Amino acid sequence: MSxxxxxxxxxxxxxxxxADRADATVRDALYASFDRLRSxxxxxxxxxxxxxxxxxxxxxxxxxxxxxxMGMSDTYVGPIEDPQWLGIPRVEIPGNAALSLQLIxxxxxxxxxxxxxxxxxxxxxMVPLHFxxxxxTLPIIPVNxxxxxPPLTPLTRCYDFGRALxxxxxxxxxxxxxxxxxxxxxxxxxxxxxxxxxxxxxxxLNHFVNNRRDALVAYTDEEIYREAxxxxxxxxxxxxxAGATEHSRGEIWFYEPIPIFAVGATIAVMSIS
Amino acid sequence: MSLYYVQKLxxxxxxxxxxxxxxxxxxxxxxxEYRLTEEEILALRNADxxxxxVMGVNGQILMHFxxxxxxxxxxxxxxxxxxxxxxxxxxxxxxxxxxS
Ligand SMILES: [Fe+2]
Numbered sequence: 001m002s003x004x005x006x007x008x009x010x011x012x013x014x015x016x017x018x019a020d021r022a023d024a025t026v027r028d029a030l031y032a033s034f035d036r037l038r039s040x041x042x043x044x045x046x047x048x049x050x051x052x053x054x055x056x057x058x059x060x061x062x063x064x065x066x067x068x069x070m071g072m073s074d075t076y077v078g079p080i081e082d083p084q085w086l087g088i089p090r091v092e093i094p095g096n097a098a099l100s101l102q103l104i105x106x107x108x109x110x111x112x113x114x115x116x117x118x119x120x121x122x123x124x125x126m127v128p129l130h131f132x133x134x135x136x137t138l139p140i141i142p143v144n145x146x147x148x149x150p151p152l153t154p155l156t157r158c159y160d161f162g163r164a165l166x167x168x169x170x171x172x173x174x175x176x177x178x179x180x181x182x183x184x185x186x187x188x189x190x191x192x193x194x195x196x197x198x199x200x201x202x203x204x205l206n207h208f209v210n211n212r213r214d215a216l217v218a219y220t221d222e223e224i225y226r227e228a229x230x231x232x233x234x235x236x237x238x239x240x241x242a243g244a245t246e247h248s249r250g251e252i253w254f255y256e257p258i259p260i261f262a263v264g265a266t267i268a269v270m271s272i273s
Numbered sequence: 274m275s276l277y278y279v280q281k282l283x284x285x286x287x288x289x290x291x292x293x294x295x296x297x298x299x300x301x302x303x304x305x306e307y308r309l310t311e312e313e314i315l316a317l318r319n320a321d322x323x324x325x326x327v328m329g330v331n332g333q334i335l336m337h338f339x340x341x342x343x344x345x346x347x348x349x350x351x352x353x354x355x356x357x358x359x360x361x362x363x364x365x366x367x368x369x370x371x372x373s
Contacts, residue, residue, distance in 0.1 A: 001309075003328075014346075056333035056334075057280075057287070057331065057334050058287075058288055058332055059283060059288070061284050062277065062280070062281075075362075080288055081337060081340075082285070082340060082341070085337075085340050099344050120288060133370060148331070148333060150370070152365065188332060188333070189331075189332025189333055189335065189336040190326075190332045190353065190368065191350060191353045191354045191357065193332075193350055221372075222372035225370065225372070226372075230367055230368070273373065
């Protein structure tokens with residue numbers, strides 16, 4: 001049945017860890033949008049959810065940094081962070097090693113993909129899962145794109161990776177959902193934490209939901225760093241989702257700068273055509 | 274300056290309870306396994322978040338070391354700002370990147 005759902009969302013650790021410090025009205029509107037995303041995801045009746053993430057030195061470091069990596073385990077754990085700090089309890093999360101293997105073998109024919117049989121989820125995956133499968137019942141297949149340690153994965157390759165992932169999904173009988181998760185502009189965990197370039201974000205999101213490949217892959221790292229901070233490098237996850245939904249368009253369900261969460265909190269979905 | 278090893282050490286104690294226990298209980302022997310300068314060893318010993326930031330430690334690594342060293346969120350941000358006031362701009366790593 002292949003790909004049945006595709007979307008993107010933010011994952012800033014403040015969304016859960018500093019929830020009590022946000023303006024309640026805005027926070028609750030974000031949470032309501034996450035609920036809507038969960039309902040739409042559930043309505044697509046997925047067998048598995050692929051999370052395309054931008055992890056933050058939890059599993060991958062500059063001693064051996066993959067451009068792309070996919071998990072291949074029946075179980076994962078998370079969060080790697082202090083559960084109290086993140087506001088999410090530590091749990092085991094089900095995976096699907098057999099399906100991972102099939103997808104990896106297929107994607108590898110187009111993209112040099114690393115794989116990992118061990119993976120500790122950080123906030124980049126746990127915050128989305130906390131909202132999207134709060135009982136951790138849905139099997140997860142994690143994917144990482146190097147958005148943190150330069151040299152970073154080129155945007156053109158991220159789009160191509162999304163295409164390859166889509167093709168691999170189309171070959172499968174399982175119903176597969178996919179969520180990309182990253183910031184747009186933000187300066188997380190730095191003295192500029194809370195700074196958000198709303199105009200840049202809205203322009204990027206416009207390119208994203210209209211799936212303008214050329215515009216999406218035209219950003220340079222220099223421009224991103226200057227205009228959108230190091231957190232902006234995480235647009236790679238959005239670009240991969242655009243690649244997986246090539247020729248489709250999407251819809252922004254939520255966008256609001258929330259400085260205490262250190263992101264312009266975003267939720268968007270792409271149609272599957 | 275060996276930013277790579279400072280970050281690697283923090284990466285390992287962030288993700289591995291055994292490494293963290295060794296950092297807390299056998300600081301000298303644990304740090305001896307990394308190629309660190311005296312300034313780096315002192316910054317780690319004192320949990321000098323401001324200096325570690327100025328040395329170039331990535332915030333995605335540093336914020337967890339700050340949290341385990343009992344810095345609340347605002348105190349963590351203030352410590353980095355104070356580090357810049359005291360030691361000058363970030364010296365290396367991503368935040369010191371000068372794009373050509
Ligand atoms: Fe992130």
